[in-house]
Amino acid sequence: MRLKIEEFATCLQLTVSTVERWIRQGRIPARKKGLLCVFNLLSMQKWAEANNLTFTPPGSEPEKKSKHRMDNLLAAMKRGGVFYDVEGDSVETVLNSAVSHISCFKTKAQKESLYESLVARESLMSTGIGKGVAIPHPRTPLGHADIPAVITTCFLKKPVDYNAVDKKPVNVLFVLVCPSSKYHLHLLARLSFCLRDEDFLKFLARTPAQELFFKKVDEFDSRFDSSE
Numbered sequence: 001m002r003l004k005i006e007e008f009a010t011c012l013q014l015t016v017s018t019v020e021r022w023i024r025q026g027r028i029p030a031r032k033k034g035l036l037c038v039f040n041l042l043s044m045q046k047w048a049e050a051n052n053l054t055f056t057p058p059g060s061e062p063e064k065k066s067k068h069r070m071d072n073l074l075a076a077m078k079r080g081g082v083f084y085d086v087e088g089d090s091v092e093t094v095l096n097s098a099v100s101h102i103s104c105f106k107t108k109a110q111k112e113s114l115y116e117s118l119v120a121r122e123s124l125m126s127t128g129i130g131k132g133v134a135i136p137h138p139r140t141p142l143g144h145a146d147i148p149a150v151i152t153t154c155f156l157k158k159p160v161d162y163n164a165v166d167k168k169p170v171n172v173l174f175v176l177v178c179p180s181s182k183y184h185l186h187l188l189a190r191l192s193f194c195l196r197d198e199d200f201l202k203f204l205a206r207t208p209a210q211e212l213f214f215k216k217v218d219e220f221d222s223r224f225d226s227s228e
Contacts, residue, residue, distance in 0.1 A: 001041055003058065008037040011044075013054050013182070053181055070183060071149060072221045073190040074214060079104070080152035080175070082210045087157055091122055095136060098154045098175050104147055114138065114177065128164025131201050135191065137176040137184065149178040149187060155207050172204050193227075194220045 003011070008030070009019040022028045023037070029047050030039035041057060048055035071079075083101045088094030099105065099115045117138035121127065128134040152175040159169035174191060178184040194200045194217070203216055 001058075002033075002036045002038050004035050005032065005037055007058060008039075011056050011058065012048065013056070018185070070186050073151070073187060073194070073224075074217045074221050076149050076151045076187055077153060077217055078214065079148060080150035080177075082153045082155075082213055084155045084207065085157040086154040086173070088160060089158070090160065091126075091162055092119060094154070094156060094160050094173065095119060095122070095175075098136070098152060098173055101154065102150065102152050102175065102177070104150055110147075118175070122163075126163040126165070128162035128170050129195065130164050130166035130168065131195075132159070132168060132171040132205065133174070133195055133201070134162050134164065134170045134172070135174045135176055135188070137178075140181070147177065147179065149183050151176050151187065151191065153213070190221065190224050193224045 005016055005020060009016045012019060019028065019037075020032070023030055023032050028039075029043045030037045032038075045055050045057075081101060081103065083098075086094060086101070087097045095118050096115055099111050099118070102111070102114070105111045105114055117140075118136045121137060121139045124139065126134070127136050152173075154173040154175065156171055156173065159171050162170035164170055176184065176187060176191070178187060197220070200216070200220065208216065
């Protein structure tokens, strides 16, 4: 099947720029020929299902939107909470401490599932993005229908060697857990917008109180919205 790139993006309910980037990276089982995308419909549907994304073939009725509203960064962070002096002296131990603080994972089995998924993701590649920050997250959504999108912020009691890209120890974790890949990308874009700003990184280094932290995040949410 051949579609214009805009039509293909509509089928996936993604932006054109995201689809183009994913095709270049080989993440989407399709190839771009000029302004057209060429793909196998069955392969595309299986890929979307495996990545917890919606794929609506041309001419079909779009699926109803998920019950999960796409919150901004502040809402997800308030839901996840901010914690200080989080214990640990290794990637595994700080992740275990971080998971213990995530209140929406209520049962032992849910917490163990999340912890194991976070550790498995780190074994593939460190989520330490540099400058003292890591964004641990499951490789794929965990499938807990009752779990909303959360970002749990953990200021560590002491810096930890996290195998970060710049080889510097990590002081802050943003544990990102979302009900879908699309939601994950939505919040990750907002969080990355904050972390690209040197003033925001200096602000984090001062270990701000929760009220000040949320105020700063709210400011950056507004800046992100105005930049779109």
